[in-house]
Each structure stands twice: as structure tokens, then as C-alpha cells.
Amino acid sequence: MINTFYKEMTGKESVIRQFFDYSRKRAAEMGPDSVFNFSIGNPSVPAPDSVTKAMEQLLQNEDPVTLHGYSPTLGLPSTKKAIAESLNRRFGMSYTPELIFPTSGAAGALSHALRAVTKPGDTVLTFAPYFPEYIPYVTGTGASLSVVPADPSSFQINFEKLEEMLTPEVAAVLINSPNNPSGIVYTTATIQRLAKLLTERQEAYGHEIFLITDEPYREIVFEGTDSPFVSRFYDNSICCYSFSKSLSLPGERIGYLAVNPRAKDAELIVPMCGQISRFTGHNCPSSLIMRAIEGELDNTSDLSIYEKNANLLYEALTAIGYSVVRPGGTFYMFPRTPNDDANLFCWTGAKELGLITVPGDSFACPGHFRISYCVPTEQIEKAIPLFRELYRRFA
């Protein structure tokens, strides 16, 4: 018989998806000019030409049996080496290729990292606002996710609540900086304070607490923003990365996890990930795509539009009267709604004005809404009067 757990989930569409689908439906019915879609985080700038060229050259020059052949279970050695060297060069780390595990995007990286450092029954902590897919990533391991409430004044960590919730059952803490949906980047002071607290609690509880860092937006950081490389500050850490945003390759499913060289049992974790893959049916990313990014690790798409859009939108929204914590990176912004009911606010915007944003409730942070501004700047310019009109209706 079919599995009732998954069967029952199929009816429940994510709220983000509902807004996205409404925007498509509206565009089909009323024309594309009737919709200003700020609901999803699909990069709007192309992959660098050099990435395309790298793929073409591999196809033209490499022996296809080798190029498309099985990768070793733990990933292509040349890709692992290139990633380790790039991280060491850029962030002053000392990764070896053996500490790098290529994955199908950040989703694959997080799922492996979580399984490697938790056991069924453990607790994993994360911080509101957070990406709702963390729930299946964590519960799929047999652990459970607890969410530390937000500090909505800054979207840095709410340490008062964290100190309370960091009990002996916590096996791992999962952070996402730069953050989806707030756009906030944790400061060096935040990371140092987090590292100090985790170190103290490890000592007090007599077991490791792993810090899993979800970093797909690492390269999208705006001028003047303090953006520390988290693994420099805490030994028991696993960095989870995706090239989806930095190289605009989300459909190619390419990312990695990097185990801190100073982590407890560091050398075991990647071989464990190889075992974990067998149980989940995951395998290495595409061999062509792995090879193609080897020479592109210090490169990014032209990400400047995201900062331009952020500045334009932030200035306009605050001038209108919205309360917004200024994003330090990503292509998201997370203003307060002028009323308490973000669902009502977002559905009113969508249905009456064609302004598609997502209620903060989806990110465990009611009273806010997420704007994804990975869109042409012109779309933002045209939408500003609508954000003004929507504010007027609710303020």
C-alpha cells in the first residue's frame, strides 16, 4: 500500500508555492503586465560565459567515457581539490580534498551533514526567520527541529532565547547567513558570541554540538557589510554551500559540504556521507557539471543587480513608511507588514494589485513579508507605487 505519511503531505502545498502559482494563473488570465512577482528566489542573472565555455570545451575535448563515467563515491578528486584550495585561499582555512564532499546543491549538503552529526531523537536548533525546507531536512534524519524566536529589531541571533533552548538534547545548530528571508548577515560579533556559547555548552554537556552553516548566499553580500566566514570561528562546524545563486546554476544541482579541519572526527565525516548517500539514493552531482565548475570557484555571475535592487527597494519602502531591517546581502528583504495579519496583507496585494510577496508566517516570523528582488530593476520601479498603495490600505 502507498505510504500514508507522504500521501497526506501531497495535499498540502507550501504557501510560497501557492503565491507563485497564483502569479502564474493571474499572468495567464490578465496578461504578464498585471503581475509583479516577488515570490521566488530564482536567480535572474545568467551564469558567467566562462561556465558555459567550460562545459562546451569539456564536451568537445574530453573522452566521453571518462567525462560521463561514474565519479568515485566521495566525489571527483579534482573537484574536491579545487574547492579546498579556493576556500583556503579566500578564507585562510586549511581544508584538504578529503574534507570536501560534492553534493546536489545545498539541499544535499544539509541532508548529509545533518545525518552525519545527529541520531534519531536528537534536537536541532535553528533561528527564525528560517527557510521552511529545514523541517523535512531535519525530520528526515529522525531528529526534530526547534526554532529559536527571532530578534526582529536586527534579525541577528536572539541570544536570550538561545541560551534557554540550548539544552543537552541539542546535537546541532543550523544557521543561514546571509539569511533567507531577512537578507541579514550575521556579524563577526554575533558569530563570536555564538561560538563562545556553543563551546561552553559542549564543555558543560560533555558532547560536541555541531554548527551547520547553510551558505548559498555567501557571495551575495553588499558593500560595507561585515561577513565573516563562520567556520573560522568554531571548530565543530560543517559548511554547506551551493552554486545555485553565485553561478546562477540552480537547476544543475551542484554544491558541497566542507568539514572543518579542526572538527572532532573531521576525517570520518566525508566517508560517512558516502555511506549516508547509499541510504537516501543520493549520488554525486553530474560529472560534467562538477568538472565545469572547477575553474570557476573564485568567479560569480554579475551579482551587482541584487545590490542595486536592494538599495532602490529599501529607500522606497522606508520612505513609504514600511519598517525594514536593511539587508546586508542575498536578494531578499523582510519588512514588517503595517498590520498584524501578513496573510491578509499578502493576499490583498496579490489579488487586488498583482503584487506577489510571501507572508512571514511561512518562515516562522509572522507580521513580516518576504520580497524576492531577483528581478529586473524595472519591475521594482513599476511596483513601488503598488507597495505605497498597499501600505495606505493597511496602515
Next chain:
Amino acid sequence: MINTFYKEMTGKESVIRQFFDYSRKRAAEMGPDSVFNFSIGNPSVPAPDSVTKAMEQLLQNEDPVTLHGYSPTLGLPSTKKAIAESLNRRFGMSYTPELIFPTSGAAGALSHALRAVTKPGDTVLTFAPYFPEYIPYVTGTGASLSVVPADPSSFQINFEKLEEMLTPEVAAVLINSPNNPSGIVYTTATIQRLAKLLTERQEAYGHEIFLITDEPYREIVFEGTDSPFVSRFYDNSICCYSFSKSLSLPGERIGYLAVNPRAKDAELIVPMCGQISRFTGHNCPSSLIMRAIEGELDNTSDLSIYEKNANLLYEALTAIGYSVVRPGGTFYMFPRTPNDDANLFCWTGAKELGLITVPGDSFACPGHFRISYCVPTEQIEKAIPLFRELYRRFA
């Protein structure tokens, strides 16, 4: 703390891997001519030129934001449609695109199919000899795998044992035809008898028993072999496929599952797979690779070498005195060892003669050894005297 279950597995290397690693070590120490590696199933023929051309043309002509953008959770509609149409055309089925779920190879397909139609505590039956990765694929779902003993006279199904073992706890039956490691293809009579038995037991037990068919070798079938499309014979079936062997793309991780249109709750299973992916961190295959295979579904690499090798090797081995069931497809053969101890036989061959094969114990079928003949024909010709010498020592 790191997870002790996966940690303890890292020490235990698979036997196939041990033989493969020995062959690499020996080649490095004694030169490549000292090794005749028949241990692994990596296709030896290149992908068709048209596949390479399709990838190049996509890279040259498509908008990169679209080409590399996120695929829908349930797969690219154009890919799903092309796969359904190809299966319908070739096998007289009536798949719709909604019944096709693109996956990262057969591993991804099997993991999704197993989770969709079992619940923790259920039993899944498979048949010796079988691919050892079935153990983690099945236990990763929370179900357990039971193995019906082989019928070594034909490697068709041992129905006497199956009838005994097909108890009410069995939620799914997993078959692999053409078979790794035996090379045997289940005949129409075998599939009809299996379908009849499953139908009777479904009735008797009052619940569905799903038939999951692992078909990566479907296109590698030799002249005159009866090779039925299994899903035509049994409604509650899910076909799991990979392009690794047929298009020689194992490193690209591309395959699919196809839900029988007449299966109970057929229309729910692919949406359930989308949910399952969230828990395992799996996602769609590479968007470039999905698009590239759309026009290649009725195409294969030049697979003729496998049949040529099979004939050459079968004739030579039987002339020497080996007892072999003649393979009907794949690039594997599974002779009896002349002694009882297949491990001793294979290690003697490896260490004394450089003849690298794999003991049948790894496939739950002792007293046999697997030869992977996806190698240049010349390698087989050179190895025949060594197979003769090895037989002489043990017979």
C-alpha cells in the same frame, strides 16, 4: 556527536570495491599489463555523438537563465512528456507525463519508489543473486529486505521458495531483469507466473503488493532473448530506469521512475516522490542533462560489443569446463566456481594471475563469481588462458 551507525559502516568496504582497489594497486605496482580487471560495471563504450551534440546545442542556443534554472519539483514537463511517449511507443503502454518522475539514476528511482509503497516495518522481497546496494536502499526506508534463494540452474525465479516467503508482511517485491550479476533476463513465462502469484496474494491478504522493477540493463539484451516489458503484466508496478548503461552516462546521474497507469493510486505516487525528495535532500537531475536526453530516448550507445564479448567468453569458459548459465543480456556473467569457496577462488585469481572478478557471496549467491565484461574484446582474448589456468588449479 557523529552518528555511530554511519561511522561504523565507514570501516566496512564492499567486496567489489576491495577487488577493484586491488586491481588499481596491482596495476600501479606491476604495470597495467599485469591486470585483467573484470570487477566493475562501468560502460566501456562512449555516449552517442548525438547526446554530446544535444548538450552542445543547448549550451549554444538556450538562454542560460532558463537552461540552468530550477526545474519544477516533479521534473521538467518536456522531459516527462518525452519519456512517457517513448515508453508508450516502444512498449504499448499508456503513461502520461504525470506518471514519470526523473531521478538521479536508478538509485534515486529505487529509493523513491521504495519509500512511496512501503512503511517502516514492512518487508521487501528480492531474489538472489542481487545487487548488494539493495540493502541500504531498502533499509533506508525503514523496511527490511528478505532474499528469496536463487535457482542456480537457470537464475529464473525460485517459485517454490517465493510462495513460502510471500507473507502478508510483504509490501513490495523488487526484481532486476536483465540481472546484475547473472546476466539473465526473466522470460515472459516467469513474469506471467510472478504476476499471477502476486495478484492472488494481494487478494488473499487484502492489500496491494507493489512490484518494483529495476531496469538499467533493459536495452542490453542479446539476440533471440525473450525480454518482456514487465509493467505490461502487472498493474501495481513501478519501473525504475537509468540511462547509465544505455546511453553510457553513469556519471551524469540520470534516470526516472514510471508509475503503471493502472496501479492503485497511480496519480498520487509521483507527487509523493516530490515529498520524499524533501526528506532525503534529493532533487531533480541536472536540468541540462534532462533536456539533453529528451531527443535520445529511443537511441543507445553502440552496445554490440557486450554481446560479442558475452558470446566469446561463454564459449571459452564452457569449453574450459566452467558451468555457466548463458546470459541473455547486460555485461555480466555468473559462472559456478570449480570449488565451493568463491572468495578463495577470486583472490587466487587476483593475486596470482591478475584476473580480477568478484565472488558471488557479495550477491547472496556463494559458489559463483561475477565477470563484468564491459571491457575491450582484446582483454577477454588475453584473459582466456588465465581463466583456464585458474580452473585447472581448482577443478
